[in-house]
Amino acid sequence: MNKVAIVYYSSTGTGRSVAEAVAVGARSAGAEVRVRLVPETAPEAAIDSNPKWRAFVDSVKDEPRATLEDLVWADAIVFGTPTRFGNVSSQLKSFMDSTGGLWSRGKLANKVYAGFTSAMNPHGGQEATLLCLYTTIYHYGGFIVTPGYTDPSVFAAGGNPYGVSVTTGQDGRGPTDADRAHAEYLGRRVAETAAKLGGH
Numbered sequence: 001m002n003k004v005a006i007v008y009y010s011s012t013g014t015g016r017s018v019a020e021a022v023a024v025g026a027r028s029a030g031a032e033v034r035v036r037l038v039p040e041t042a043p044e045a046a047i048d049s050n051p052k053w054r055a056f057v058d059s060v061k062d063e064p065r066a067t068l069e070d071l072v073w074a075d076a077i078v079f080g081t082p083t084r085f086g087n088v089s090s091q092l093k094s095f096m097d098s099t100g101g102l103w104s105r106g107k108l109a110n111k112v113y114a115g116f117t118s119a120m121n122p123h124g125g126q127e128a129t130l131l132c133l134y135t136t137i138y139h140y141g142g143f144i145v146t147p148g149y150t151d152p153s154v155f156a157a158g159g160n161p162y163g164v165s166v167t168t169g170q171d172g173r174g175p176t177d178a179d180r181a182h183a184e185y186l187g188r189r190v191a192e193t194a195a196k197l198g199g200h
């Protein structure tokens with residue numbers, strides 16, 4: 001059975017919904033899946049400045065957090081992050097920046113990788129965020145699996161071929177059914193590709 005780790009950061013829950021949809025897709029392809037938030041690094045005062053952020057942090061406080069062992073365990077890793085000024089969130093980047101030891105021993109190479117993000121605006125930097133995220137994967141020596149235009153769900157969700165992306169709008173709405181279908185497709189595609197490669 002192939003092993004898929006979904007390692008993500010979310011401040012208000014959008015990314016969590018996407019992570020769960022990716023997991024549904026990966027499991028449908030027979031994968032064993034771990035879904036893990038990375039640790040929060042923002043100061044309490046910043047979290048308290050946004051009631052939605054505070055509520056989300058409180059709601060997930062008892063969940064296991066991503067560890068380096070999750071990355072070693074997985075054949076495929078899907079990273080998720082909200083868009084932050086067109087870039088990867090510092091919380092996910094901080095976790096990725098803790099992987100130098102694994103990287104230097106080749107422990108992150110030859111795995112399958114993919115990404116998802118969300119942003120408030122339709123053109124708020126979703127694609128730029130995914131491309132920034134993938135730069136680290138190039139250094140890992142990973143195999144990046146994108147949706148491309150290989151399934152109708154990509155078009156239905158707005159046509160992002162780089163990875164899954166959600167537009168929350170100013171009211172912070174979560175993923176649409178079309179976004180979830182896109183995310184499930186990506187999870188399935190990642191798990192199927194990992195199976196073809198036969199594990200790391």
Ligand SMILES: Cc1cc2nc3c(=O)[nH]c(=O)nc-3n(C[C@H](O)[C@H](O)[C@H](O)COP(=O)(O)O)c2cc1C
Pocket residue numbers: 009010011012013014015016081082083084085086087118119120121122123124125168
């Ligand atoms: C510091 C900061 C920077 C952000 N930068 C962008 C941005 O560049 N473009 C955009 O459309 N939305 C931006 N947003 C909105 C986030 O992308 C939005 O909060 C995110 O999609 C919510 O995902 P989550 O619920 O998983 O945390 C920003 C939000 C914050 C707090």
